[in-house]
Amino acid sequence: MKKKILSLIMILAMMFSLVACTPNMKAYVAEANKVAEWKGYDVDAKAEMKVSMQDEKNGTMTFSVPMTIKGKSSKDMAELVMNLNVKSIKELAAKEGEDVKSVPDSIEFKVVTDGKKVYIAKEVFIKLLGDDVPKAIKEAKEEYIALDTQFATAPIPVAASEKANTGNMDMKYLQSAEFKSDVMKIFDAAFADYKPVVDFKVEGNKFSYEATIDELTKEAVNVASTIAKNWEKTEPTLTPVLNKMGIKVVKEDLNKGMSEFKKDEFEKSAEQVKETLKGSKVKYNVEFKENSFVQNYDITFNIDKVMKMEMKIQETDTKLESVNIAIPTSVKNMTMEEYVNLFMPESKETAILVAYNGEMIEFEDQEPVIKNDRTLVPFRALLEKMGAEVKWDAVTKKVTAVKDGKEIILEIGNKTAVVDGKKVEMDVPAQILNDRTMIPLRFVSENLGYKVKFDNSTKGLYLIDIYNISDEELANKIKGDSKN
Known part of the structure; x- marks a missing residue:
């Protein structure tokens, strides 16, 4: 319930904070x-996507994809011809030893949508991917792949309660004046x-909006807090709209979920998003004319430290x-999940973020890992952040940490540690990984007098707080940092 109501709040934040x-x-x-009242319009756009990301050797690889988009659109349908210049990607693949001679420099294909599905010609995948085209697409007898995007385009694509049913979205209602x-x-x-x-700027019929990730996350917190504050008046207007949309919700479930909303937890999550997406920003402007x-x-x-993508679009x-x-x-029908899994099978890896008294620890050469259900981190980054005196003996392969009169000695590969002169068994030993000494986070932290809190409520993300202050002080520190 808690996750669902937080998801609802986040979607409301995205919907409402900009309108x-x-x-x-x-x-x-x-x-x-x-x-929106026009019967339709002609589309003429050009765009370019530039991407830079780390490769397996910690180097940087970059590529760009210029594109043009032409076509026509109505209220619930569109037919677009897209031309993608993939020359930059080909050059990058060739440097990696890939055979890309059969791949053309540009790919042109038509995309059709009826508001519920997107239809892409099968030949597009074959031209672009060659032998790497997924088997499910290559062997399809149909001419088009139809992707179900109904819930991706619906205003509130989320089950707002445990009893919610989103199986029949009422598109007619969504397009109505009601x-x-x-x-x-x-x-x-x-x-x-x-x-x-951040507000829209207005000059006649010209509108512009510009915000950084700092401003966007702060906006999300403000939006969520305002919704929570005004919930008593909001729920009676929201519940019937969700039900009309086909999202069957129960008032009591929504109220129960909202009662579990905690602003400090939301602020903490927003702060973590801000740190992860540091440098992200959005700029948008539009000019409305009589017929265009x-x-x-x-x-x-x-x-941060993973990928940067820049997208520019000009559209008339x-x-x-x-x-x-x-x-x-x-057509061969596919859900969006099935389609994504064809190209990007679900990763079992989890991103691990570690914070010391509310401040993120940066692990430059080796990220934390999970071994036998225990988190291991590079010893020097953690211990020096704590202010401990650290010694490494390359001969005996032992790590010694001293902090506030407490001493811990760990030996590589040995599950027996020495804490203040006494032998203590661990679940997992210190070990060498990619030429870096990794130590068990919880064991070391707790034996140096710290509290450790884990949060894996977000899929693919593991948040760990190490702190020697009160829970209230930690919450206030995170809250205070988020305002800076």
């Missing part, structure tokens, strides 16, 4: 709603007296009085 909270945002929504009116009622209830961190509108996106997505959309789009009939 209808201030006069400027309401003006933007009003212009966007005018465009839905727009209902959503505005939610805005008014949930965001009474709300002041955004022009949009520009400039997005930087940065995962021109009003059409009629739109005819043919939906493919020879």
Whole structure:
């Protein structure tokens, strides 16, 4: 329940923090709603994605993918022809010894959507991937691969309660004037007296929005806190809208979930997101004209020390009085999860983040790992962060740590440690990994007088707090840091 209500809050934050909270945002929504009433529009866009990321040897590899997008769109359908220049990717693959002679420098393909599914021609995958095309696609008898995107495009694609049922999303309601009116009622209830961190800027019919990851995470905290504060008035407007959408929720479950919301925990999660995505930012501007509108996106997505992606998009959309789009009939249906797993099988690896008294520890040469259900970390980074005196004996392969009169001696490969002169058994010994000495985090921390708190509630992420202050002081420190 707690995860579900937090997911609901995060989605509400994303939905509402950028719309209808201030006069400027309401003006933007009003212009966007005018465009939504068009029968359709012609699309002409160009974009470029630049990516830099670490390779297996801790070097940096970079590539860029320029693209053009042309086509037409209606309220619930679109037909787009995309041309991707993959020359940069080919050059990178060739340097790695891959045979890319059969791969063309550019790939052109048509994408069709009916609002619920995206249809991509099978030949696109074959041209682009060659022998590496997944078997499920290569052997498909159908001409198109149809990806189910219903819940990716729905405003609230989440089960908001344990008894929620999202099996039949009511698209007709989502496209109705009634839905727009209902959503505005939610805005008014949930965001009474709300002041955004960053507002839209308005010059006539030109609107712009620009925010850093620091501002976006702070916005999310403010949004979540405001929703929680106004929940008594928000729930009566939210529950019926979710039910009309086809997301069957129970009022009591929503209230119970909201009662479990803790602002300090949310702030801590937001702070961790901010640190992980340090350097990320978004910039957007749009100009509405009588029969067209022009949009520009400039997005930087940065995962600290892992990857940086920059996406720039320039798009002009021109009003059409009629739109005819043919939906493919020879299709192989796939869920988005099935599709993603074909190319990126679910990773069993978990990212491990360690904080000392609320401050993240940086492990430069070797990340923490889990061995036999125990977390091992590079000894020097942890112990020196604690202020311990550290000694390493290369002959005996022993680590000695002294802090505040306490002494711990660990020997590589030996499950018996010596703590203040007494032998103590461990579950897992210190060991060498990638030429780095790794020690058991909990054992060492607790025997030096620290408390250790683990949080693995987020899939793929393991958060560990090591601290020798009170729980309240830790929460206040994290809260204080998030304001800086």
